[in-house]
Amino acid sequence: MHNQRNVNAALEWSMALPAFLILVFVILLNTSHTVHGQLLQLGESVWEGYFQLRQDPVEPTCDPQMDIDAEVQKRIEAAPPADEFDLFAAPPPDPEVLRQSLTASKASCQLKHQHYAENMDQITTGVEVFRSAELAVSKLGEIGLSAERILLAVLVLICGGTALFRRHHIALKPMETVMDYRVAAVAQGIAFTVLFDSVWNFKDIVFSAGVDVSTEHAVLHWMWIAGFAAPIFISIYQFFVIPDDAKPGGSFLRAQLSVPLYASMAIGTGLYFILSGHPAGVAIHLNQMMEMSQLFLNVGLYVWIGMLLKRTDMAQKVFNIFRPFNLAPEIFAVVLVILAALPTAYTGGSGIFVIAVGGLIYLELRRAGTRRQLALAATAMSGSLGVVLRPCLLVVIVAALNKEVTTDQLFGWGVKVFLLTTTLFALYALLTRKGESNKADFSNDAWSQFFTSLRPLIPYVIIIGVVLAIYALLLDAYLDEFSAPIILPVMLLAIIAYERIAQEKGLLKRENLNADYVESRLANSFADLKHGRDSMEKTLRESTTEAIVHIGALLMLMGMSMSLGGVVERAELMSYIPVDFNSVWLAMAVLVSILVVIGMIMDPYGAVVLVSVSIAGIAYQAGIDPVHFWMVTLVAFELGYLSPPVALNHLLTRQVVGEEEVRLSKEEVIGENFWYRHEKILLPLVTMATALMIVAFIPLAIGYS
Numbered sequence: 001m002h003n004q005r006n007v008n009a010a011l012e013w014s015m016a017l018p019a020f021l022i023l024v025f026v027i028l029l030n031t032s033h034t035v036h037g038q039l040l041q042l043g044e045s046v047w048e049g050y051f052q053l054r055q056d057p058v059e060p061t062c063d064p065q066m067d068i069d070a071e072v073q074k075r076i077e078a079a080p081p082a083d084e085f086d087l088f089a090a091p092p093p094d095p096e097v098l099r100q101s102l103t104a105s106k107a108s109c110q111l112k113h114q115h116y117a118e119n120m121d122q123i124t125t126g127v128e129v130f131r132s133a134e135l136a137v138s139k140l141g142e143i144g145l146s147a148e149r150i151l152l153a154v155l156v157l158i159c160g161g162t163a164l165f166r167r168h169h170i171a172l173k174p175m176e177t178v179m180d181y182r183v184a185a186v187a188q189g190i191a192f193t194v195l196f197d198s199v200w201n202f203k204d205i206v207f208s209a210g211v212d213v214s215t216e217h218a219v220l221h222w223m224w225i226a227g228f229a230a231p232i233f234i235s236i237y238q239f240f241v242i243p244d245d246a247k248p249g250g251s252f253l254r255a256q257l258s259v260p261l262y263a264s265m266a267i268g269t270g271l272y273f274i275l276s277g278h279p280a281g282v283a284i285h286l287n288q289m290m291e292m293s294q295l296f297l298n299v300g301l302y303v304w305i306g307m308l309l310k311r312t313d314m315a316q317k318v319f320n321i322f323r324p325f326n327l328a329p330e331i332f333a334v335v336l337v338i339l340a341a342l343p344t345a346y347t348g349g350s351g352i353f354v355i356a357v358g359g360l361i362y363l364e365l366r367r368a369g370t371r372r373q374l375a376l377a378a379t380a381m382s383g384s385l386g387v388v389l390r391p392c393l394l395v396v397i398v399a400a401l402n403k404e405v406t407t408d409q410l411f412g413w414g415v416k417v418f419l420l421t422t423t424l425f426a427l428y429a430l431l432t433r434k435g436e437s438n439k440a441d442f443s444n445d446a447w448s449q450f451f452t453s454l455r456p457l458i459p460y461v462i463i464i465g466v467v468l469a470i471y472a473l474l475l476d477a478y479l480d481e482f483s484a485p486i487i488l489p490v491m492l493l494a495i496i497a498y499e500r501i502a503q504e505k506g507l508l509k510r511e512n513l514n515a516d517y518v519e520s521r522l523a524n525s526f527a528d529l530k531h532g533r534d535s536m537e538k539t540l541r542e543s544t545t546e547a548i549v550h551i552g553a554l555l556m557l558m559g560m561s562m563s564l565g566g567v568v569e570r571a572e573l574m575s576y577i578p579v580d581f582n583s584v585w586l587a588m589a590v591l592v593s594i595l596v597v598i599g600m601i602m603d604p605y606g607a608v609v610l611v612s613v614s615i616a617g618i619a620y621q622a623g624i625d626p627v628h629f630w631m632v633t634l635v636a637f638e639l640g641y642l643s644p645p646v647a648l649n650h651l652l653t654r655q656v657v658g659e660e661e662v663r664l665s666k667e668e669v670i671g672e673n674f675w676y677r678h679e680k681i682l683l684p685l686v687t688m689a690t691a692l693m694i695v696a697f698i699p700l701a702i703g704y705s
Contacts, residue, residue, distance in 0.1 A: 009537075009538070009541060012541050012542070012545045013541055015158075015162055015545065015548065016541060016544040016545045016548060018154070018158050019155060019158050019159055019300075019544060019547070019548045019551070020540070020544045022151050022154060022155050022158075022300075023155075023300060023301055023304050023489075023544075025144070025151065026144075026151065026297050026300075026301060027485075027486050027489055027490070028140070028144075029140070029141065029144030029145075029148075030485075030486045031475070031486055032137050032140045032141045032144065033141050034475045034476070034477050034483075035137050035475060036134065036137045036138050036141055037476070038474065038476060039130075039133070039134040039137060040134065043130060043131070043134060046130075047122060047127055049119075049122070050127075050131075052119060053119060053122055053123055053127055053131065054131055054134070056123065057115075057116050057119045057120065058116075059113075059116055060109060060112040060113055060116060062105070062108075062109035062112065062113075063109065064106065064109045064110040064113045066102065066105075066106050066109070068099060068103060068106060069099075071102050072095055072098045072099050072102060075098055076092075076095060079092060146216055147216070148293040148294060148297065149216065149220055149290040150216065150219060150220060150223065151297065152289070152290060152293040152296055152297055153220055153223050153224065153227070154223070155297065155551065155555070156227075156296075156552070156555045156556065156559065157223065157227035158548065158552070159300070159549070159551040159552030159555060160231075160552040160553075160555065160556045161227075161230065161231060161234070161552070162548050162549055162552055163548075163549045163550075163552035163553045163556070164188065164231055164234055164235070164552075165234060166549055167181075167184070167238070167243075168549040168550075168552070168553055168655075169188075169260035169261075169262060169263070169552075169553050169556065169557075170260060170261050170262070170553050170554075170557055170648075170651050170652065170655060171184070171257065171258050171259060171260045171261060171651070172257040172258075172261070172645065172646070172651070173254075173257035174258065174654075174659045175246070175258045176246070176247055176250070176258075177246060177247045177248070177249055177250025177251075177255070178242050178246050178247070178248055178249065178250055179249065179250025179251065179252060179254075179255045180246075180250055180254075180255045181238065181243065181246055181258075182239055182242070182255075183252065183255035183256065183258060183259060184238075184255070184258045184259050184260065184263075185235050185236075185238040185239040186235070187259040187260070187263045187264070187267065188231070188235045188238075188259075188260060188263045189231075189232055189235030189236060189239070190263075190267055191262070191263035191264075191266035191267050191270075192228050192229075192231040192232045192235060192266075193232055194266055194267060194270030194271075194274075194282065195224075195228040195266055195270070195282060195283070195286075196225065196228040196229050196232065197270075197274075197279060198270060198273070198279055198280055198281065198282040198283040198286075199221065199224040199225050199228055199280075199283040199286075200225055201279045201280040201283070202221070202283035202284060202287070203221040203222075203224075203225060205280055206221065207221075220287075220290070224283065224286075260553075261557055261560075261646070261651075262553075262556040262557045262559070262560045265560035265561065265563065265564050266282065266560050266563070268564075268567075269281070269282050269285075269560070269563040269564055269566070269567050270282050272567050273567075273570075276570070278570075281563070281566060281567075281570070282563045282566075284566070285562045285563040285565070285566035286559050286560075286562060286563055288562055288566075289558070289559050289562050292605070295393075296555060296558065297485075298348075298393075298485040299349075299352055299551070299554060299555065299558070300547075300551045300555070301485040301486075301488075301489060302347045302352050302353075302356050302485060303352065303355050303356050303547050303550050303551045303554065304489065304543065304544065304547040304551075305356060305485070305488050305489055305492060306353075306355065306356020306357045306360075306547075307356070307543035307544070307546050307547040307550075308489065308492040308493070308496065308539075308543050309356070309357060309360065309492055310357070310359060310360050310543070311496065311534075311539050311542070311543055312492065312495050312496055312499060313456075313499060314457075314460050314495060315357075315360055315364070316364070317453070317456045317460070318339070318457065319336070319364045319367075319368075320453045320456075321450055321453045321454060321457075322335055323368070323449075323453070324445075324446040324447075324448075324449035324450050325440055325441055325442060325446050325450070326439070326440055326441040326446070327368075327440055328433065328440070329365070329368055329369050329370035329371065329374060329433075330370075330374065330429040330430055330433045331426075331429075331430075331440070332365065332368045332370065333365055333370055333374055333375070333377075333378040333429060334422070334425060334426045334429055336361055336364065336365060336378060336382065337378055337381060337382050337385060337422070337425060338422055340353065340357070340361060340382040340383065340385070340386065341385045341386030341389060341418060341422075342386060342389065343357065343386070344382070344383045344384075344385070344386030344387060344389075344392075345386040345387070345389040345390060345391060345392045345481075346391065346392075346479075346481060346484040346488075347383070347484075348387070348392050348393030348394050348481060348604075349383070349387065349394060349603075349604050349605075350382075350383030350384045350386075350387055350604075350649055351383065351554065351603070351604075351641060351648055351649060352383070352554070353382065353383030353386075354379065354380065354382060354383045354649055354653055354656065355554055355652050355655065355656060356550075357382070358379045358380075358382060358383075358652065358653050358656045358657065359656040359657060361379050361382050362376070362379040362653070362656075362657050362661070365378055365379070371434065371668070372661060372664060372665035372668060372680075373665050373668075373669055373676060373677075373678075373679035373680045374429070374679060374680075374683070376650075376653055376657065376661075376662070376665055376680035377679055377680040377681075377682075377683040377684050379653045379657065380642060380647075380649040380650045380652075380653045380680065380684055381425065381642065381649070381683075381684040381687070381688075383649065384421070384638040384641070384642065384649065384684070384688065385418055385421050385422060386418070387604075387634055387637075387638060388410075388411075388413075388414030388415075388417045388418055388631070388634055388635075389411065389414050389415065389418055390407075390411040390414070391411075391480045391481035392411075392414075392481065393481040393482075394604050394605070394608060394634070395407060395410045395411060395414065395634070396481060397605065397608055398410065398608055398612070398630050398633075398634075401608065401609065401612040402612055402616060402626065402630070404616075404620065404626035405626045405627050405630055409627045410627060410630060410631070413627055413631050414631070414634075417631055417634075417635060417695060420691055420694060420695070421635075421687065421688065421691045424687045424690050424691055425683075425687045428683055428686055428687055428690075429683065432675060432676075432679070432683065434676065459498060459502075460495060463491070463494050463495055464495075466494075467487065467490060467491045467494055468487070468491075471483070471487055496536065496539055497536060500534070500535070500536055500539070550655065550656070553655065554652075557603065557648075558603040558605070558606070561601070561602045561603040561606050561607075562603075562606050564601060564602060564606075565602055565606045565607070565609070568610060568614075569610065569613075569614070574610075574614035574615060577590065577591075577594065577615070577618055578590070578618075579618060579621065580621075581622045584622055584623045584624060584700060585697070585700060587618075587619065587622035587623070587624065588622075588624060588632070588696050588697065588700060591615065591618070591619055591622075591624075591632070592632060592636055592692065592696050594615065595615075595632065595633050595637065595640070596636045596637075596639050596640045596643065596692075598610065598611065598636075598637070598640065599636055599637035599638065599639060599640020599641055599643075600640040600641070600643055600646050600648075601640075601646065604637055607637060608633075611633055616629065616630075625699070628699050631695055632695055632696045635688065635691055635692045635695050635696075636692055636696075638688055639685070639689055639691075639692050642681075642684045642685055642688055643685060644681065647681065649684075650680065650681065
């Protein structure tokens with residue numbers, strides 16, 4: 001048994017280790033930039049003029065002991081004889097002018113030699129040791145910057161390939177029947193064939209353009225070619241090898257819903273570019289993803305952060321502080337959605353947050369007795385409220401691409417939009433509550449338990465404070481949208497290390513979740529929370545193994561979304577939007593509809609770029625205030641992510657919660673009215689649709705735009 005566990009661990013590491021090393025290297029790379037800046041400041045504070053000491057000075061070649069009289073005589077003798085008939089001949093040298101010039105040159109030369117001698121005297125053993133370390137950190141940063149695109153490509157291919165192999169890509173319906181598995185395999189085989197053909201054509205265009213191709217770009221092209229060729233054979237294998245638990249038969253038409261979304265996008269965009277005589281189009285737009293490599297590497301880090309967080313007791317202990325008050329499930333759902341807003345603001349995208357932490361939120365809601373439909377609704381919406389709060393990277397990108405707005409303006413209005421959406425969610429959740437609500441308990445005993453439940457959080461507060469203080473004092477780095485992907489993994493690793501040490505010494509016991517209310521799939525995914533005493537190695541291995549399939553599914557979908565945006569741009573679909581509107585109300589209505597549709601089919605970052613270059617100007621021309629327009633855009637995008645038929649946030653929720661929980665959620669509402677049968681879709685949809693109508697049209701009514 002022990003040997004079998006070792007074999008399983010080795011197999012898991014064989015898939016997880018490359019992605020783990022990439023994620024760790026990205027953390028080291030970004031930390032190295034901060035460390036290098038601090039080292040330069042430290043060197044300058046210890047050795048004045050350190051910037052000149054980073055390299056050995058070059059000894060001046062001039063003569064500081066030059067004999068000026070001899071040099072003057074020498075130059076006079078070397079001058080060509082005067083020709084009184086040559087009108088353009090240089091005048092004979094003036095000895096006094098020469099003397100003054102040479103005197104100044106000699107003084108300058110002596111000063112150079114003096115500086116050289118002083119610098120050489122300053123280059124002590126301490127300077128040599130320090131600058132060796134500083135230059136090594138600088139070199140690491142340079143290497144990392146040049147390799148970021150390759151790192152992202154490797155991460156996409158490894159994680160995307162793992163998600164393919166495990167049949168974990170995002171689709172409208174899970175694969176259940178033999179027909180589902182075969183149709184999905186064929187579709188993915190066609191999709192990767194299209195991608196392979198596109199990257200091959202793109203390689204031919206680049207290599208035959210007559211310009212030098214850097215080693216990095218050459219490697220990247222061949223990586224895409226090899227990376228998209230291999231999955232073709234995996235798809236062929238999966239066509240013939242069907243899982244044993246697959247149901248026999250199946251409908252061909254219904255099986256289309258089991259085709260992963262990225263495959264549908266790849267086939268659709270690929271056919272468009274092929275028919276338009278531009279087969280390299282998909283690859284060109286996919287490579288635009290590489291231009292934002294740091295952003296998408298951060299997506300991978302955020303997902304990994306979520307998997308690490310799931311294996312700590314911290315979130316559970318935070319939720320424990322609300323239990324003494326015996327809050328109604330609806331109120332508890334509202335509380336969790338509000339608590340999720342701040343971490344969402346740091347991740348910069350609701351979908352990323354749902355993938356990272358959605359499973360944990362769902363589990364806690366179920367522990368509190370929340371019905372499955374409401375728990376699924378709250379989980380899908382958990383990342384939707386915080387995208388307008390500081391320091392959301394999506395808002396920063398909007399401000400960077402549009403000079404008409406600033407981050408202060410957007411975040412200022414974002415707080416108001418957050419309060420609006422939170423209030424609406426609470427209102428609809430309470431209006432549709434089912435059965436008798438729990439009577440909240442705010443007795444002295446409840447408050448006593450509340451303060452008691454705060455005590456276990458003290459070690460976590462100390463660890464978080466120490467990590468933040470180290471980054472602030474030593475690296476001058478503070479937790480914001482840029483540093484969060486780097487600081488948060490370190491913080492969570494420190495917390496995990498503390499928990500493992502405390503458990504080994506018997507100082508910390510992990511709660512038994514008593515997860516009888518969930519089926520085995522969800523309970524097993526949180527097995528660490530139930531049993532504890534896992535080693536640090538096992539925690540890292542399992543969190544990374546779980547993260548890579550989610551990273552692969554998300555990044556492949558984002559990559560194909562970039563290509564879909566390319567189709568919209570190349571086909572000039574936005575040109576069909578009227579430029580002149582007779583009414584600002586009509587303009588807003590049309591733009592809101594378009595923005596929701598864009599949110600349904602594109603990832604937020606690609607959608608912001610598309611809207612910035614094609615729609616924003618139309619809104620401004622129609623008389624809509626830029627800040628107003630972008631707040632509408634952000635809310636419309638979130639409504640799009642929650643809207644059928646795609647409803648991406650719901651698909652991601654199903655991805656992390658499991659098909660069994662979704663199935664049980666349908667079974668437990670048999671015989672209920674329409675609202676409760678579809679509450680997981682309707683509650684977020686009605687909340688965000690109401691918010692969008694208010695945000696879009698109330699400012700027009702009061703004359704804001």
